[in-house]
Amino acid sequence: MQNIAELLGCQYPIIQGAMGVICNPEMVAAVSEAGGYGVLGSAFQEDAEELRRQIQQVQTLTGKPFGANLTVLNPRCAEMAQVMVEMGIKAITTSAGDPGPLVQMLKPQGVKVLHVCPTVDKAKKAQAAGVDAVIAEGAESGGIQGHDAVSTMVLVPAVADAVTLPVVAAGGIGDSRGFRAALALGAKGVQVGTRFIASAECIAHENYKAMICQATETDTILIDRTDRIMVRVLPTALAQRLREDPSGGRSAAIPRQNIGKAWIQGDLDAYTLAAGQVAGIVHEVKTVREIIEEMVSPYEA
Ligand SMILES: Cc1cc2nc3c(=O)[nH]c(=O)nc-3n(C[C@H](O)[C@H](O)[C@H](O)COP(=O)(O)O)c2cc1C
Incomplete structure (x- = not known):
C-alpha cells in the first residue's frame, strides 16, 4: 500500500495538521521545506481572497508541495x-462532515x-465516498473532536483493519x-498538530x-460544546470557567473573531487555546526542521 509521502509527493510521511489561524504561510512553507507536507487552514x-494571498505567499517561500484544509461544515467550503x-x-485534508460532495468536486480536477475520521464507521463512510486516504484522529489530539473519545492507539489499527486505503495517524504524535x-x-504516515505550535516558525x-511547553500530560481539558462536539484545550482560566459552566453556549459567549487575539496576540482570556495531550512531552520550542529531523531520524536509518 502507498506510503503517504509518495501519495503527496513529499520526502517524509509527515503532514502538518491544519491549525486554524496559526498555520501561517511561513510555518507551512517551513514544514514542506523540511520534507514534510505543510497544510494551510481555511x-x-x-x-477567499485572503486564502488566495496566503497560498501565493507559501508558493513564494517554497517550491515543494503543500496542501490546504477544508472544514466541511464551513458555509464557504465550496468557494474555498x-x-x-x-x-x-x-x-x-477535510474534516468535520461528509467529504462526499467535495470528493465529487475535487477528484475530477x-x-x-x-x-479526518474519529471512528471506524466514519473511516468506512469516507472510503465509500471516494477519498484517497483517511486520517485516523484519536481523542488525545488538540482541537475539535467527537464524543466517542477513541484513543489513537486503538483507532489506528482498527481503521487500518477496516479500510483498504492508506491510513494516517493523528493525535498524540x-x-x-x-x-x-x-x-x-499500521499507519502509512502521521499528522502532527500540537508539536508544530511550539515551533519557531509558528505565528502562535x-x-x-x-x-x-509547561503542560503535563494531564493538563489539557475537554470542553463540551453541546452539539456533539468537544474541544481539547489548555487549562487557561477561561477554559476552567467554561468547563464548570454546564450551560454550554461557548460560541455565543466568546466571539469567534477573538481567536486571533488569543492565539496570535497572547490574550489568554479572549479565546480558549486548543492543544493535545502530547503537550505533556513537548518541553521546548524548536525549529520545524529540528522537529521533523528528530521525528524521522531512526526511520531514515
Ligand atoms: C490549535 C489547533 C487548531 C486546529 N484546527 C484544525 C482545523 O482548523 N481543521 C482541522 O481539520 N483540524 C484542526 N486541528 C487538528 C489538527 O489538524 C491535528 O489533526 C491534531 O492537532 C493532531 O493531534 P495533536 O494535536 O495531538 O498533534 C487543530 C488542532 C489544534 C491543536
Missing part, C-alpha cells in the same frame, strides 16, 4: 475549495482528498517514538507556546 480566513484548485493545490509507534500500528504567541 476556516478562519476573512474571505475552488480557490485551492485554481491556485494549484494538489491535496486537501486531480486533487487528492484525505479525510510529538517525536520519533510516536512516529514509529504510528507506523507500527509566545504565551501559547509557553503553556504547551
Whole structure:
C-alpha cells in the first residue's frame, strides 16, 4: 500500500495538521521545506481572497508541495475549495462532515482528498465516498473532536483493519517514538498538530507556546460544546470557567473573531487555546526542521 509521502509527493510521511489561524504561510512553507507536507487552514480566513494571498505567499517561500484544509461544515467550503484548485493545490485534508460532495468536486480536477475520521464507521463512510486516504484522529489530539473519545492507539489499527486505503495517524504524535509507534500500528504516515505550535516558525504567541511547553500530560481539558462536539484545550482560566459552566453556549459567549487575539496576540482570556495531550512531552520550542529531523531520524536509518 502507498506510503503517504509518495501519495503527496513529499520526502517524509509527515503532514502538518491544519491549525486554524496559526498555520501561517511561513510555518507551512517551513514544514514542506523540511520534507514534510505543510497544510494551510481555511476556516478562519476573512474571505477567499485572503486564502488566495496566503497560498501565493507559501508558493513564494517554497517550491515543494503543500496542501490546504477544508472544514466541511464551513458555509464557504465550496468557494474555498475552488480557490485551492485554481491556485494549484494538489491535496486537501477535510474534516468535520461528509467529504462526499467535495470528493465529487475535487477528484475530477486531480486533487487528492484525505479525510479526518474519529471512528471506524466514519473511516468506512469516507472510503465509500471516494477519498484517497483517511486520517485516523484519536481523542488525545488538540482541537475539535467527537464524543466517542477513541484513543489513537486503538483507532489506528482498527481503521487500518477496516479500510483498504492508506491510513494516517493523528493525535498524540510529538517525536520519533510516536512516529514509529504510528507506523507500527499500521499507519502509512502521521499528522502532527500540537508539536508544530511550539515551533519557531509558528505565528502562535509566545504565551501559547509557553503553556504547551509547561503542560503535563494531564493538563489539557475537554470542553463540551453541546452539539456533539468537544474541544481539547489548555487549562487557561477561561477554559476552567467554561468547563464548570454546564450551560454550554461557548460560541455565543466568546466571539469567534477573538481567536486571533488569543492565539496570535497572547490574550489568554479572549479565546480558549486548543492543544493535545502530547503537550505533556513537548518541553521546548524548536525549529520545524529540528522537529521533523528528530521525528524521522531512526526511520531514515
Ligand atoms: C490549535 C489547533 C487548531 C486546529 N484546527 C484544525 C482545523 O482548523 N481543521 C482541522 O481539520 N483540524 C484542526 N486541528 C487538528 C489538527 O489538524 C491535528 O489533526 C491534531 O492537532 C493532531 O493531534 P495533536 O494535536 O495531538 O498533534 C487543530 C488542532 C489544534 C491543536
